[in-house]
Amino acid sequence: MRELIRIHEADDPRIAEFRSIRERDLTGRDSRFIAEGTVVLRMLIGAHCAGGDFAAEKLLLLENRVEGLAALLQELPGEVPVYVASQPVLDAIAGFHLHRGVLALGHRRRNPAPAQLIESLPAKALVVAAFGISNHDNVGAIFRNAAAFGADAVLLDETCCDPLYRKALRVSVGAVLAVPYFRAGSTAEILTTLAGAGFSIWGLSPAGAVEIREVPAADRMVLITGTEGEGLSPEVLARVNTARIAQAPGLDSLNAATATGIALYGMAMAQGRL
Amino acid sequence: MRELIRIHEADDPRIAEFRSIRERDLTGRDSRFIAEGTVVLRMLIGAHCAGGDFAAEKLLLLENRVEGLAALLQELPGEVPVYVASQPVLDAIAGFHLHRGVLALGHRRRNPAPAQLIESLPAKALVVAAFGISNHDNVGAIFRNAAAFGADAVLLDETCCDPLYRKALRVSVGAVLAVPYFRAGSTAEILTTLAGAGFSIWGLSPAGAVEIREVPAADRMVLITGTEGEGLSPEVLARVNTARIAQAPGLDSLNAATATGIALYGMAMAQGRL
Numbered sequence: 001m002r003e004l005i006r007i008h009e010a011d012d013p014r015i016a017e018f019r020s021i022r023e024r025d026l027t028g029r030d031s032r033f034i035a036e037g038t039v040v041l042r043m044l045i046g047a048h049c050a051g052g053d054f055a056a057e058k059l060l061l062l063e064n065r066v067e068g069l070a071a072l073l074q075e076l077p078g079e080v081p082v083y084v085a086s087q088p089v090l091d092a093i094a095g096f097h098l099h100r101g102v103l104a105l106g107h108r109r110r111n112p113a114p115a116q117l118i119e120s121l122p123a124k125a126l127v128v129a130a131f132g133i134s135n136h137d138n139v140g141a142i143f144r145n146a147a148a149f150g151a152d153a154v155l156l157d158e159t160c161c162d163p164l165y166r167k168a169l170r171v172s173v174g175a176v177l178a179v180p181y182f183r184a185g186s187t188a189e190i191l192t193t194l195a196g197a198g199f200s201i202w203g204l205s206p207a208g209a210v211e212i213r214e215v216p217a218a219d220r221m222v223l224i225t226g227t228e229g230e231g232l233s234p235e236v237l238a239r240v241n242t243a244r245i246a247q248a249p250g251l252d253s254l255n256a257a258t259a260t261g262i263a264l265y266g267m268a269m270a271q272g273r274l
Numbered sequence: 275m276r277e278l279i280r281i282h283e284a285d286d287p288r289i290a291e292f293r294s295i296r297e298r299d300l301t302g303r304d305s306r307f308i309a310e311g312t313v314v315l316r317m318l319i320g321a322h323c324a325g326g327d328f329a330a331e332k333l334l335l336l337e338n339r340v341e342g343l344a345a346l347l348q349e350l351p352g353e354v355p356v357y358v359a360s361q362p363v364l365d366a367i368a369g370f371h372l373h374r375g376v377l378a379l380g381h382r383r384r385n386p387a388p389a390q391l392i393e394s395l396p397a398k399a400l401v402v403a404a405f406g407i408s409n410h411d412n413v414g415a416i417f418r419n420a421a422a423f424g425a426d427a428v429l430l431d432e433t434c435c436d437p438l439y440r441k442a443l444r445v446s447v448g449a450v451l452a453v454p455y456f457r458a459g460s461t462a463e464i465l466t467t468l469a470g471a472g473f474s475i476w477g478l479s480p481a482g483a484v485e486i487r488e489v490p491a492a493d494r495m496v497l498i499t500g501t502e503g504e505g506l507s508p509e510v511l512a513r514v515n516t517a518r519i520a521q522a523p524g525l526d527s528l529n530a531a532t533a534t535g536i537a538l539y540g541m542a543m544a545q546g547r548l
């Protein structure tokens with residue numbers, strides 16, 4: 001049976017990183033992050049044990065959640081401490097009512113340079129590049145879709161929000177911890193590196209030249225997606241092939257996550273990877 | 275210039291319906307609803323003026339939002355009062371900081387019976403039926419996707435949550451007020467009515483028989499979508515054609531809104547309606 005360390009006081013220094021996690025989310029962090037909920041915890045432990053890009057540092061669980069998590073905790077190496085608390089103590093630590101009762105602190109083991117990550121991609125590759133996505137739900141949904149359609153990587157330009165934020169991680173159902181990614185560089189730099197690596201580059205736009213399900217297959221394909229309101233900039237669209245998703249006349253009304261899902265599905269089908 | 279009625283006190287009875295709207299959302303309502311934000315307000319005023327299913331009763335605006343809404347307010351018939359308040363008064367009314375500053379009270383003018391709505395559909399029709407959707411974001415997203423792909427109606431069984439809830443309305447970008455719908459009846463009743471009206475009925479399932487983009491065209495098609503976790507019940511799947519969305523091996527990982535979007539896109543393309 002896994003050793004559990006009981007926390008009685010919200011100000012116990014051993015769980016300091018879990019204090020007031022809502023405010024913490026607003027202030028940005030180093031390469032550490034809070035994983036919330038069983039689904040994300042499972043992905044974190046999976047990455048930890050597989051020697052992936054992410055490692056677990058410590059867990060903080062509601063006492064009555066421990067039994068249901070027993071099998072998962074068995075997989076966790078012994079050097080990662082597991083703290084448990086009652087609901088009142090847990091709520092006092094987190095700063096709000098944490099009904100899920102499952103928190104973990106993780107960190108990024110390594111942060112591959114953009115050129116290095118792109119170079120490491122297989123000869124047949126499907127990649128998503130997202131430019132200027134500032135909404136945590138949307139960035140999380142992009143990772144979830146990337147995982148669903150077997151994409152090899154997600155490339156975020158430096159203006160995207162951090163996918164390791166608690167809410168983005170949750171919306172991604174932990175896919176942020178499973179799909180290789182970077183968040184660095186300008187859109188111009190990323191496009192140049194992709195072109196140099198032989199990628200067929202497709203940007204989504206309501207005025208795109210090719211309907212998304214008619215995009216021709218290529219060994220290496222990348223989908224570029226922009227912000228929900230403004231979309232991709234004219235500078236980006238001028239440098240790439242453009243694809244559209246047919247919609248009813250009137251407003252361009254798909255949300256960013258759904259548009260990315262439809263486009264990735266089309267490109268993955270074109271490549272015959274599903 | 276539109277007449278504006280200034281509210282100085284949060285307990286003014288003329289704006290009582292806007293008080294503590296967060297709690298109100300939890301308790302359910304009659305056929306009245308709160309529309310929040312400019313996008314939803316625009317759809318409400320559009321429905322009101324076109325004699326659609328929904329009417330506006332009153333508006334409550336942050337004083338500094340009035341100028342930006344002047345053109346929209348011009349369209350609003352004079353009998354709908356427009357109240358304005360300062361930020362502190364508005365926040366005291368709503369019960370939280372309402373930075374958007376745009377609220378409206380609306381009501382449903384008529385509530386078509388399910389059989390009547392289905393009968394009124396055109397000979398060439400595309401419809402979404404959603405069973406057991408209890409998440410306001412997902413029900414809102416289903417309406418948004420339905421509008422984006424020109425669906426003629428959304429049919430919700432009686433166990434779905436109310437799409438007129440403030441958050442569902444907002445996620446739908448107001449499409450709930452534009453796409454005809456009902457929320458009534460059991461799944462069995464809805465399926466029987468649809469079959470009687472000549473609909474080709476397709477249910478989404480990870481184990482579906484036909485890949486969604488190969489579903490054959492029919493004049494009248496309906497997409498059935500279920501809850502994110504459990505999906506459609508075996509009883510429903512046994513009565514309908516089943517379609518799948520190909521995904522990478524492992525978890526069935528698309529969210530409900532994205533899955534509905536991909537499926538609706540496929541069916542709308544099959545019908546040649548986009």
